[in-house]
Amino acid sequence: MKRNRATFYTLNALPGILILVVLFLIPLFFTFSYAFHDNGKALVEIFKDEYTYRLLVFTLEEALLSALISTLIAIPLASFFSKYTFPLRRTVLTLSGLSFTIPSILVVLGFVIWYGNNGLLNAFLMKITGRDYTTLQILYSFKAIILAHVYLNFPIAFLLITNAWTEMPDTPEKAAYTLGAGRARTFIHVTLPRLTPAVLSAFILIFLFCFSSFSIILVLGGNPAYSTFETEIYRRVNINVNREEAAALSIFAFFITSVMLIITSRGRKNQRATRKEKTLEKAKGKTLVVAFLLILLILLFILPPMLSIIYRAFYTKAGDFTLRAWNDIAKGSTGLMSTAMSGIINSFLIALLSSLLSVYFGSRIALASAKRNSRILPVISSMPMATGSVTLGLGFSFLAATVGHDSIYFSYILVIAAHLTIILPFAVRTITPGAKMIPDSLAAASYTLGVSAFRTMRKVEKPILSPYKRKAFAFAFALSLGEVNATLTLSDGHVSTLPILIYRMISSYNYQGAAALGTLLLAEALIVFAIGEGGRKHAIS
Amino acid sequence: MPYLEIRKLEKKYKDFTLSASFGVDEGEFLCVIGPSGSGKSTLLSLIAGLDKPDGGTVTIDGKDITKMKIQERGIGMVFQDFTLFPSMNVEKNIQFGMTEKKAEKKKISDALLSLVGLEGYAKRSVSSLSGGEAQRVQLARAIAAKPKILLLDEPLSALDAPLRKSIRSSIRAIHDALGITMIYVTHDREEAFSISDSILIMHDGKTVAMGTAEELYRHPKDLFTAFFTGEGTALPAHLVFENMEGSVFFRPENAVISEESISAEMYPMHVVFPDAEIISCEFCGSDYILGLEYQGYPLLCQSATKPRRKTVSVMILKESILNLQ
Numbered sequence: 001m002k003r004n005r006a007t008f009y010t011l012n013a014l015p016g017i018l019i020l021v022v023l024f025l026i027p028l029f030f031t032f033s034y035a036f037h038d039n040g041k042a043l044v045e046i047f048k049d050e051y052t053y054r055l056l057v058f059t060l061e062e063a064l065l066s067a068l069i070s071t072l073i074a075i076p077l078a079s080f081f082s083k084y085t086f087p088l089r090r091t092v093l094t095l096s097g098l099s100f101t102i103p104s105i106l107v108v109l110g111f112v113i114w115y116g117n118n119g120l121l122n123a124f125l126m127k128i129t130g131r132d133y134t135t136l137q138i139l140y141s142f143k144a145i146i147l148a149h150v151y152l153n154f155p156i157a158f159l160l161i162t163n164a165w166t167e168m169p170d171t172p173e174k175a176a177y178t179l180g181a182g183r184a185r186t187f188i189h190v191t192l193p194r195l196t197p198a199v200l201s202a203f204i205l206i207f208l209f210c211f212s213s214f215s216i217i218l219v220l221g222g223n224p225a226y227s228t229f230e231t232e233i234y235r236r237v238n239i240n241v242n243r244e245e246a247a248a249l250s251i252f253a254f255f256i257t258s259v260m261l262i263i264t265s266r267g268r269k270n271q272r273a274t275r276k277e278k279t280l281e282k283a284k285g286k287t288l289v290v291a292f293l294l295i296l297l298i299l300l301f302i303l304p305p306m307l308s309i310i311y312r313a314f315y316t317k318a319g320d321f322t323l324r325a326w327n328d329i330a331k332g333s334t335g336l337m338s339t340a341m342s343g344i345i346n347s348f349l350i351a352l353l354s355s356l357l358s359v360y361f362g363s364r365i366a367l368a369s370a371k372r373n374s375r376i377l378p379v380i381s382s383m384p385m386a387t388g389s390v391t392l393g394l395g396f397s398f399l400a401a402t403v404g405h406d407s408i409y410f411s412y413i414l415v416i417a418a419h420l421t422i423i424l425p426f427a428v429r430t431i432t433p434g435a436k437m438i439p440d441s442l443a444a445a446s447y448t449l450g451v452s453a454f455r456t457m458r459k460v461e462k463p464i465l466s467p468y469k470r471k472a473f474a475f476a477f478a479l480s481l482g483e484v485n486a487t488l489t490l491s492d493g494h495v496s497t498l499p500i501l502i503y504r505m506i507s508s509y510n511y512q513g514a515a516a517l518g519t520l521l522l523a524e525a526l527i528v529f530a531i532g533e534g535g536r537k538h539a540i541s
Numbered sequence: 542m543p544y545l546e547i548r549k550l551e552k553k554y555k556d557f558t559l560s561a562s563f564g565v566d567e568g569e570f571l572c573v574i575g576p577s578g579s580g581k582s583t584l585l586s587l588i589a590g591l592d593k594p595d596g597g598t599v600t601i602d603g604k605d606i607t608k609m610k611i612q613e614r615g616i617g618m619v620f621q622d623f624t625l626f627p628s629m630n631v632e633k634n635i636q637f638g639m640t641e642k643k644a645e646k647k648k649i650s651d652a653l654l655s656l657v658g659l660e661g662y663a664k665r666s667v668s669s670l671s672g673g674e675a676q677r678v679q680l681a682r683a684i685a686a687k688p689k690i691l692l693l694d695e696p697l698s699a700l701d702a703p704l705r706k707s708i709r710s711s712i713r714a715i716h717d718a719l720g721i722t723m724i725y726v727t728h729d730r731e732e733a734f735s736i737s738d739s740i741l742i743m744h745d746g747k748t749v750a751m752g753t754a755e756e757l758y759r760h761p762k763d764l765f766t767a768f769f770t771g772e773g774t775a776l777p778a779h780l781v782f783e784n785m786e787g788s789v790f791f792r793p794e795n796a797v798i799s800e801e802s803i804s805a806e807m808y809p810m811h812v813v814f815p816d817a818e819i820i821s822c823e824f825c826g827s828d829y830i831l832g833l834e835y836q837g838y839p840l841l842c843q844s845a846t847k848p849r850r851k852t853v854s855v856m857i858l859k860e861s862i863l864n865l866q
Binding site: 449 | 616618622627640
């Protein structure tokens with residue numbers, strides 16, 4: 001009977017699995033065929049080329065450093081936030097969750113406007129110091145890349161570690177104190193071992209994000225010396241126009257990412273959720289002052305780049321109020337602005353369609369994976385993560401070149417297919433914990449009432465998944481909305497989305513236009529974030 | 542022929558094999574008891590069709606249902622865990638397995654809510670229910686689907702003692718009112734004694750004894766049943782009766798103590814253990830349970846008064862002593 005049930009869930013997930021595998025294999029097949037073109041000459045050269053290994057070292061270096069700094073800053077803050085309760089605590093934690101939905105191109109734009117040599121921070125510093133030269137030179141350097149990565153990812157580490165720490169009952173710590181252990185000894189021997197899975201999980205997540213970082217490296221690095229696999233593949237396709245080399249480099253990067261995914265997935269264990277959370281102490285006196293100082297520090301780090309985007313959308317560099325960029329968008333005037341409105345519509349429609357599809361198929365795959373307790377399904381659904389989005393975009397562009405179809409609709413289909421392939425693994429990952437929480441006894445109870453497996457899934461199990469599906473939709477929508485890597489590599493001008501327009505405007509120093517579009521993208525990201533956070537969960541006690 | 546017949550039902554796991562054979566009459570209230578891991582819940586899963594047996598048959602009213610789908614068996618189940626559907630309110634949960642028309646459904650679910658003592662709970666969210674209320678709703682939901690047999694898998698194990706007492710009485714009352722055949726799994730001997738018509742005892746995956754509570758308590762067929770149905774003392778038989786093999790067993794209430802020195806000749810109907818040392822004395826409300834030691838063997842006795850001496854004589858009525866293996 002259990003086998004029958006497992007088969008039912010597998011059959012239900014089969015269309016999604018097939019689409020995922022096909023969408024993943026097609027670009028990979030074309031990439032391989034280009035890489036092995038001319039007896040694999042390009043591939044041999046890539047493996048022999050010292051530059052490939054320099055790319056590997058740099059990619060590892062920036063990803064490791066970004067993950068390390070983000071985690072190290074997050075731990076002491078999480079320690080405070082998981083011990084005390086104070087006004088605005090929940091708000092700061094909710095705001096940290098925004099990092100999951102903020103597109104990286106907005107970080108790039110925010111950094112350029114806020115930290116740039118002619119940025120708002122420098123203008124402010126010049127005003128208060130009375131100097132007539134730039135005080136802070138951050139952008140277009142290695143430190144800019146790390147700072148942007150930390151900016152984008154430290155809140156993720158902060159949120160994950162704080163949540164895990166808050167959920168950890170503090171009875172073992174109390175037991176250690178009664179045994180005479182001091183605070184430091186208790187932290188090292190009791191707290192840290194229990195906290196390690198959460199810290200490691202945050203570290204790995206950030207490391208993988210930064211390993212495939214694209215727009216931050218491309219713009220904020222500002223120098224070909226700061227190249228990762230993703231940016232180098234893009235350069236070889238679009239600047240050097242050497243598709244064979246780009247394909248060969250993709251294969252190399254695919255190999256490296258696969259190895260890393262295998263290593264990192266082995267280290268991760270599913271943690272059992274504990275029901276008994278510890279009671280937080282109310283912050284008073286000095287602790288309350290510390291709490292407000294910490295909040296101020298976090299907000300001063302997080303808010304200015306984003307707020308500066310909104311400010312720059314309405315003010316000129318000289319500080320005069322203007323609606324020029326908005327008028328350009330509305331009128332569809334010349335240059336890049338002429339495509340702004342279509343970019344806004346494109347982005348919205350592509351994100352909507354691909355995220356709806358990803359949640360539809362993702363929820364079925366997640367249910368099958370949880371009900372079968374499958375090991376293979378999570379691996380299959382993670383496969384596109386190993387490829388990297390630039391490689392996927394490259395593969396789809398090879399497909400377009402092979403088919404020789406020049407229709408704009410075909411380009412749209414390819415972009416949606418690429419987005420779906422990129423976001424489906426995230427949708428599955430977001431929904432799977434929800435599917436795992438549904439006890440088997442719930443379906444069993446329904447069956448003993450004479451109700452069919454299909455109706456049980458529809459009426460009993462799916463409603464429990466809805467908060468996870470809503471979260472997955474928000475996450476997938478945000479990812480698709482902010483997607484630059486694959487879209488830029490694949491469409492190269494055919495399909496303009498908001499992030500691509502912003503990227504191009506930054507490249508052509510039209511910061512006002514970029515900020516106006518950035519404001520719209522930020523608004524969309526905030527709406528999506530609110531959708532993901534909204535709604536109540538159906539309790540399973 | 543019994544209404545429900547389990548014949549040579551078998552399920553093999555890596556370190557455990559369940560094999561069961563027994564029958565339940567129509568309208569009977571059978572309790573299945575046994576220690577943790579004895580296979581009680583597995584037995585229910587096999588009967589309900591949640592698990593597939595490796596051998597044997599399950600028949601209801603003469604019809605073999607062993608290979609039938611869960612949905613078609615007509616067997617309801619109340620689970621130990623919280624299995625109310627969180628996306629539906631109390632009323633919708635109860636109506637979920639019903640096939641009647643809407644108005645009829647409403648009438649039946651209201652009647653069932655009243656039967657389980659939860660009038661006015663129809664529109665309540667299931668997450669707002671207490672443990673006891675949730676189990677009552679589960680019971681109403683299972684009955685609403687009109688099962689031929691209702692299985693209850695430790696439904697009260699998560700509740701506190703006073704609540705368990707009250708709900709178990711309600712369950713028995715519902716059984717008596719509806720006349721539905723019920724199989725009730727519990728690890729609580731007292732619970733089984735208080736509500737069952739008959740009891741099935743399981744041990745290591747086997748059905749070891751079946752009978753009424755009185756039969757199993759007073760005339761257990763083996764030491765496991767004897768100890769599982771109540772407290773008692775087991776001693777090597779040769780210590781009490783010459784030429785007897787195996788063990789002898791007696792209940793504490795059949796052992797009387799005397800603080801005066803007595804000889805066996807004075808009480809020919811009794812076995813007498815002189816000079817037994819009192820090790821422990823537990824007050825149980827109406828009397829005392831004494832732990833004694835006689836020639837290195839532990840004995841349990843019941844006494845209405847608290848002994849003043851450390852050494853006493855123990856007398857056991859010979860006809861209450863059982864020879865068990």
